[in-house]
Amino acid sequence: MTVMTQSLQAMPGATPYRWWALIALALAQFLVVLDASIVNIALPAIGSELHVGTNMLGWVITAYVLPFGGLLLLGGRLSDRFGHRRLFIVGVAGFSVASVAAGVSVSGDWLLVARAVQGTSAALLAPAALALLTKLFADPQDRAKALGIWGAIAGIGSAAGVLLGGILTSSLGWSSVFFVNVPVGVLIIATVPFLISKDAPSKRTSLDMPGAATVIAGITALVTALSGAERVGWASPQTLILASAAVILLSSFIFLENRAANPLMPLSIFRNRWVTGGNLAMFLIGGATTALFFALSVYMQQILHYDAMQAGLSQLPMAGALFAIAGVVPAVVKAFGTRRPLAASLLLLAAGLIWLFFAPSDAEFAIHLLGPTMLIGVGLGGAFVSGTEAAVHGVADEEAGLASGLVNTSQQIGGTVGIAVLTALSSARTEGLLEQGVAQPQALTSGFAWVFLGAAALAILGASIVLIVIPALKKR
Incomplete structure (x- = not known):
């Protein structure tokens, strides 16, 4: 040896x-x-x-x-x-x-x-x-x-x-x-x-079993409330009770963590501005991407009449762009630090989503969808890599699992919140247009367009938070 x-x-x-x-x-x-x-x-x-x-x-x-x-x-x-x-x-x-x-x-x-x-x-x-x-x-x-x-x-x-x-x-x-x-x-x-x-x-x-029990129950109540809100209504007793329970339980979790000898999630981890900024970014990335993939898939199949395989194949250029840019990001991070590449990636993601907002109900893939989806892939590739790196930067080995669980949690909850809020916005837009006598394909397309625009707003918000929260330049 x-x-x-x-x-x-x-x-x-x-x-x-x-x-x-x-x-x-x-x-x-x-x-x-x-x-x-x-x-x-x-x-x-x-x-x-x-x-x-x-x-x-x-x-x-x-x-x-x-x-x-x-x-x-x-x-x-x-x-x-x-x-x-x-x-x-x-x-x-x-x-x-x-x-x-x-x-x-x-x-x-x-x-x-x-x-x-x-x-x-x-x-x-x-x-x-x-x-x-x-x-x-x-x-x-x-x-x-x-x-x-x-x-x-x-x-x-x-x-x-x-x-x-x-x-x-x-x-x-x-x-x-x-x-x-x-x-x-x-x-x-x-x-x-x-x-x-x-x-x-x-x-x-x-x-920290009390902390574990309250955060599990709180997140479960939150996800259940948001997942069912579109079906039963945002003002329904079920949604309001579950949302209230989530607020109480998650507040109790924070209270317990401040007093626990060995807390499940030491709140001191958020003194690390990289962890805080990275998790906020991943929360918003999760919200934007979950809503995007849902709306894009349904738009292609219900409006453009793609079958399941065509809808999947149409996302290969996006996946290819994501894979290619993810291989380039480490060199960019080395040259400029994590903060600016992460903010730039989020803005590219927003630009692709805004471009997709203008896709019509009779869109042709090569003309209306190829460009924006590839730009979205570039933004996602950069955002996933640099956002994850920011969220685990400077974390001690004994808290590596905590930081990793935290970034995954941020992305998952962000996805739940994003798809619940943006699909509700989409449904309201579609129903309003149908009541005005707009044809169903155009009304549905406009509804999906609002999902894309809302996802772009989340990406822009994420870029703003990154520039404010994460320290200026730190070459890696």
Whole structure:
């Protein structure tokens, strides 16, 4: 054994195969992101075969998102407490087993339980994966490159869901959208122990269970309120009660964290302006992108009459631009720091969304959609990478899991808030135009256009916050 290898193995989490390890970590994150969208195309087939009604089909998505978003902070803390590699492997194993269970579901209830286990497992593996990345790549330049690869692979997961969902469902049936996770999960579990050395658990002896209980309940109440608001009404008793409960529970969480001996989320972490600015940016990025992918997919299929596969293929240029720019961002960050590339990426994202706002009801892809979606891909690639880097900058190793769980939580809650608010705005716009006698295609197109414009406003707000909150120039 060489002296270099001995020194690497002496470092917690270090490995001479760290770039190969990065691929395994990024693939796991790809599965987590992919599974939030790939199921959408399969929902009609699931409903038909399992005899599941429309309302319950919505819970096939919610059953995954609720535990995922609600448990991310606890998952990050658990990985700090018991070891990032251990929790990562446990999360991938649980995700793979739950994917098999979902694929062989014989009833709607069975499927919902499997989806909930998938979401819980994702909440364990996602923060552990990002924490492992930050520990494996301690050098700022190497970390920037690693985050570029991470952001590219994970970002493509969002765009690939519609495409893969359409191909798999039409060719192999709805079960295949779950079974596709299994070989990737098995490969990751088999290789990670050889690629990443075991890291030492934290010296913390206890977990903040009161804090964990209140934040899980608070986030669950918030996500449930926002997810159901469009269906039952923003002023309905259900929405108001759940929203009030979320405010009370999350306020209680902050109160408890100020007094806990070993808090789940030490509020002192927000003294780091990079963490604060990065999380605010990722919250707004999550809101803009979740609403964008939903509205763009429905616009293409309902207004332009693309089938599922055409809708997926039409997003390949966006995914290609995202992948390409994510590889360039590390060099830009090295030259200019994180603040300006992140703000510029958000403004490019906003510009693409504003361009998309003008797409008509009879849009031609090459003329009206190709340009704005590629510009959006450039903005997303830069924003995902630089935003994630900002959110974990300057965090101590013992809080790497917490910071990673926090950035994932910010993005997930941002997505929930964004799609709830912007789709409500879209529906109000469409209904108003229909009442005025505007033809349905034009009214629907105008409604979707307001989603794109609202998402652009979120991106512009994010750029403004980044420039105010994150310190001026800090070359990496």
